[in-house]
């Protein structure tokens with residue numbers, strides 16, 4: 016039996032009555048909402064399950080757990096119906112829906128997130144994508160100065176890297192966050208990608224972005240939002256030892272090429288024929304097609320900058336920056352005014368979606384509503400509140416320790 020502490024959000028509306036957390040794949044349309052216990056512990060839902068196949072194609076801060084999506088798809092959706100995620104982020108809803116034969120539509124204001132969702136959900140000719148990914152990797156290697164080829168080893172301490180010519184870019188961000196050799200390798204890959212005749216360009220751009228993220232001169236314990244380039248050896252809190260700033264991107268390009276190919280093959284084995292459409296658009300204004308319901312985890316007010324966390328990708332890939340259109344932007348803070356605006360904009364999003372949904376269709380909205388903003392959002396949106404499932408999240412990743420309550424709001428379109 017899970018006991019909810021006093022004051023846990025949603026405790027008054029519903030509380031789990033099961034003796035063990037719900038196994039997502041056992042949920043059926045008949046499973047009562049009140050019986051759902053979504054407070055999975057590590058042993059109930061190990062990291063390998065939460066990050067299986069393309070769910071971990073690229074780091075992304077602010078994902079929700081795919082099994083959470085699975086629970087509600089199994090309860091409220093049938094294969095062939097459509098789910099909308101108006102804030103699709105890294106695409107968790109879209110991939111999970113596809114696995115269950117549910118058509119999915121996603122919107123996101125961040126060009127990088129849209130690129131990532133498209134790369135994750137695209138259909139691949141597995142032998143062609145393999146040939147392309149290995150081809151560009153090989154050409155990037157071959158473009159390296161001759162001393163780098165000896166023994167086929169690219170060692171971070173290699174003197175060849177230190178003697179690398181200055182990178183050919185004026186971009187201040189790239190010049191300050193990368194060692195010369197790492198930047199040269201990333202720019203070579205990008206040049207090959209721009210000039211080459213590759214079919215799966217989005218996937219190659221994701222491999223490049225993931226490598227660029229790891230190759231930044233960022234302390235290992237600050238990879239989400241590093242404050243300043245780390246140009247000298249430093250004490251690493253994550254690894255409890257002295258670490259050196261990265262000077263090599265090729266090792267990451269190689270590692271992530273292999274990992275990416277494995278992950279898309281794993282997803283290919285479980286995916287369905289259901290469609291996935293991803294729109295780079297502001298969901299406050301974008302035209303919306305009819306859907307059966309919504310599963311989403313919206314941005315929260317003043318919390319995460321969804322553009323800044325992938326600044327390296329925007330700089331390297333030249334993506335369009337639309338951070339001014341984020342709802343509840345981190346830069347806008349969480350003042351009373353910011354909260355009110357956030358509530359009004361969120362309500363507008365859900366009101367617009369309700370117009371393209373069947374009456375009584377479900378909207379599942381996941382939020383760590385620490386400021387208690389969602390009761391008012393539901394009222395402003397005019398949705399019917401069916402219940403709230405509260406789940407305890409206790410997880411540690413790197414230096415980010417996290418234990419908090421997350422609310423799953425179950426609303427019905429009026």
Ligand SMILES: C[S@@+](CC[C@H](N)C(=O)[O-])C[C@H]1O[C@@H](n2cnc3c(N)ncnc32)[C@H](O)[C@@H]1O
Nearest residue numbers: 078079102104105107123124298314321341342
């Ligand atoms: C919490 S994240 C979603 C994470 C997602 N559930 C996942 O598992 O990856 C919220 C997303 O909303 C997007 N967003 C913020 N304002 C938006 C807007 N006006 N229109 C569309 N998307 C927006 C952000 O870019 C971000 O990717």
